[in-house]
Amino acid sequence: MSGFTIALIGIAVLLVLLVVRIPVGVAMLTVGIVGYWVLSGPDALLNYAKTATYWRFSSYDLSIVPMFLLMGQFAGRAGLSRALFDSASAFLGHRRGGLAMASIAGCAGFGAICGSSLATAATMAQVALPELKRLKYSNALATGTLAAGGTLGILIPPSIVLVIYAIEVEANITTMFQAAFVPGILAALGYVLTIFLYVTIKPEAGPVRPKASRQVMLRAFIDTWPVNLIFIVVIGGIYLGIFTPTEGAAVGAFGMGLIAWWKGGLDRQGFMDCLIGSAIFSAMIFLILLGAEFFNAFLALSRMPAEAAELIQNSGLAPLMVLTVMVLIYLVLGCVMDSLAMILLTVPIFWPIISGMDFGLTEDDLKVWFGIITLIVVEVGLITPPVGLNVFIINSMAKDVPMRETFGGVLPFLASDLIRVVLLVAFPMITLALPRLL
Amino acid sequence: MAEQINEEIMRAWPRDVVGRSLFRLAYVLALAGGVLMCAVGLMVVVSIVGRALFSKPIYGDFELVAMGTAISVFLFLPYCHLTKNNVIVDLFLARAPERLRTFFDSVGSLLFGVIAAVLTWRSVLGGIDMHEYNETSMILSIPVWIAFPFIVFSLGVLSICCLYTAMKDLRRVVQ
Numbered sequence: 001m002s003g004f005t006i007a008l009i010g011i012a013v014l015l016v017l018l019v020v021r022i023p024v025g026v027a028m029l030t031v032g033i034v035g036y037w038v039l040s041g042p043d044a045l046l047n048y049a050k051t052a053t054y055w056r057f058s059s060y061d062l063s064i065v066p067m068f069l070l071m072g073q074f075a076g077r078a079g080l081s082r083a084l085f086d087s088a089s090a091f092l093g094h095r096r097g098g099l100a101m102a103s104i105a106g107c108a109g110f111g112a113i114c115g116s117s118l119a120t121a122a123t124m125a126q127v128a129l130p131e132l133k134r135l136k137y138s139n140a141l142a143t144g145t146l147a148a149g150g151t152l153g154i155l156i157p158p159s160i161v162l163v164i165y166a167i168e169v170e171a172n173i174t175t176m177f178q179a180a181f182v183p184g185i186l187a188a189l190g191y192v193l194t195i196f197l198y199v200t201i202k203p204e205a206g207p208v209r210p211k212a213s214r215q216v217m218l219r220a221f222i223d224t225w226p227v228n229l230i231f232i233v234v235i236g237g238i239y240l241g242i243f244t245p246t247e248g249a250a251v252g253a254f255g256m257g258l259i260a261w262w263k264g265g266l267d268r269q270g271f272m273d274c275l276i277g278s279a280i281f282s283a284m285i286f287l288i289l290l291g292a293e294f295f296n297a298f299l300a301l302s303r304m305p306a307e308a309a310e311l312i313q314n315s316g317l318a319p320l321m322v323l324t325v326m327v328l329i330y331l332v333l334g335c336v337m338d339s340l341a342m343i344l345l346t347v348p349i350f351w352p353i354i355s356g357m358d359f360g361l362t363e364d365d366l367k368v369w370f371g372i373i374t375l376i377v378v379e380v381g382l383i384t385p386p387v388g389l390n391v392f393i394i395n396s397m398a399k400d401v402p403m404r405e406t407f408g409g410v411l412p413f414l415a416s417d418l419i420r421v422v423l424l425v426a427f428p429m430i431t432l433a434l435p436r437l438l
Numbered sequence: 439m440a441e442q443i444n445e446e447i448m449r450a451w452p453r454d455v456v457g458r459s460l461f462r463l464a465y466v467l468a469l470a471g472g473v474l475m476c477a478v479g480l481m482v483v484v485s486i487v488g489r490a491l492f493s494k495p496i497y498g499d500f501e502l503v504a505m506g507t508a509i510s511v512f513l514f515l516p517y518c519h520l521t522k523n524n525v526i527v528d529l530f531l532a533r534a535p536e537r538l539r540t541f542f543d544s545v546g547s548l549l550f551g552v553i554a555a556v557l558t559w560r561s562v563l564g565g566i567d568m569h570e571y572n573e574t575s576m577i578l579s580i581p582v583w584i585a586f587p588f589i590v591f592s593l594g595v596l597s598i599c600c601l602y603t604a605m606k607d608l609r610r611v612v613q
Contacts, residue, residue, distance in 0.1 A: 050564030058508035250482035275472025283518030
């Protein structure tokens with residue numbers, strides 16, 4: 001049996017294991033270990049397993065993950081989501097659908113200090129949902145906005161998924177963060193535009209509230225200073241090369257911890273809860289990483305990715321065609337899978353294919369561009385039925401809203417996502433301009 | 439440290455002695471990993487301040503960061519498993535009978551437990567290799583083996599935790 005066939009069998013077994021609820025990381029570990037054994041025998045496997053686990057986790061770059069997670073936990077404790085939402089709604093609340101737009105702005109702001117979508121959705125929903133309900137916003141608009149807004153957590157840097165992608169394809173993390181900025185802002189603007197169109201068609205969905213006085217606006221804006229400060233220091237410092245992404249993460253976690261403590265949200269118990277919270281999320285991510293380590297070692301041994309790449313490159317398919325097929329695969333996978341697992345599973349196979357094709361970009365540019373497109377498409381999976389984790393989170397917080405209604409509310413935002421993907425594919429410069437400039 | 443765990447957190451823990459002790463141990467390990475991560479973060483901040491103000495960074499700090507990250511992450515693993523936070527694809531069996539789902543959860547725990555046990559065993563040998571070959575980090579010459587006792591311990595606890603959840607789920611299926 002050829003390596004290619006064995007790899008295909010391995011992937012099939014992996015899918016079966018996933019269907020029967022075996023944790024993603026465990027399923028990848030199982031298939032990786034068995035596949036490695038089949039291809040190179042037990043001795044090589046046992047030797048590899050001696051230190052592979054240590055070397056996988058002992059990484060300067062990966063330390064960004066637990067530190068950014070800790071920063072996000074602290075940010076949740078510092079009451080910043082309320083400050084962000086209050087500030088944005090002071091400016092936008094008197095417009096039709098304004099509070100929904102303010103929720104998007106709040107999500108974007110929180111996303112700028114938090115690298116995770118679920119955390120952003122949950123944290124912003126806590127402050128925004130009651131207010132949207134009080135003003136009698138339609139359930140579909142309110143929950144749909146927050147579920148979609150949550151995805152900004154990962155699109156706007158810092159972004160944990162992007163760190164993992166960068167490590168996987170050996171791209172520069174700083175460049176990836178720079179490249180994600182403009183598409184992230186575009187995402188937020190696209191969502192605001194979506195809400196605008198939505199309430200133009202259905203004015204009763206987004207009632208207005210009285211205009212806030214200029215004093216209230218100013219005050220509300222000033223209250224968001226911790227977010228602005230941390231964002232400017234951390235992301236600015238990383239963008240300008242003043243410090244490495246790891247150093248940025250450490251500074252951010254430290255600063256955010258101080259702010260949370262100063263705001264009174266961080267007593268002894270609160271601090272311990274933050275540590276445990278980031279420990280659980282880190283373990284979730286690192287178990288999948290460990291699974292990917294073994295699974296990818298198996299794939300590499302089988303030579304399947306290289307052969308598949310050659311096959312597709314010689315098939316005469318147009319590069320854009322291949323990219324489109326990959327995007328479609330991500331959209332389908334995203335309906336049932338977690339974004340990080342998706343990236344770790346597919347990138348080792350997809351990247352060799354893409355890197356050998358001619359998109360008129362240098363290899364480094366291609367890495368960045370493909371990474372941002374991948375990031376956006378896998379994030380779409382967070383709001384597509386039947387398994388949209390963001391939708392689940394928001395829905396569990398708005399208990400009186402049927403799930404169907406939330407998914408319905410998400411649809412217009414999905415449309416905006418798809419338009420953005422097409423734009424980014426058509427114009428690579430949207431992604432590549434900022435890294436070139438800095 | 440263990441006796442100060444918040445009651446609200448402990449309420450979600452199982453009642454039986456083995457389960458309770460495992461949860462407690464895993465919780466303390468995760469907390470210790472978190473504290474270590476904080477220490478690593480603080481060191482990085484100190485290094486940046488030193489570099490900016492006195493042009494004196496902590497020499498070779500990135501080696502400590504890498505090693506600290508590895509140790510903390512291993513310490514995180516058992517608690518994440520016990521609290522069932524590992525990512526699963528919960529779609530195809532979402533409507534299946536509870537018994538079937540519990541059965542597959544038990545299979546998942548068992549697989550994880552076997553793998554963790556194998557990795558524990560291999561890490562013991564890996565650590566011994568590192569010690570024998572005097573493997574050290576490039577700049578600070580820290581012996582690499584000192585990370586391994588932590589890793590072996592965490593992986594060992596993880597295997598036992600997996601075994602515990604596998605048995606527990608299996609018992610629920612049989613009943």
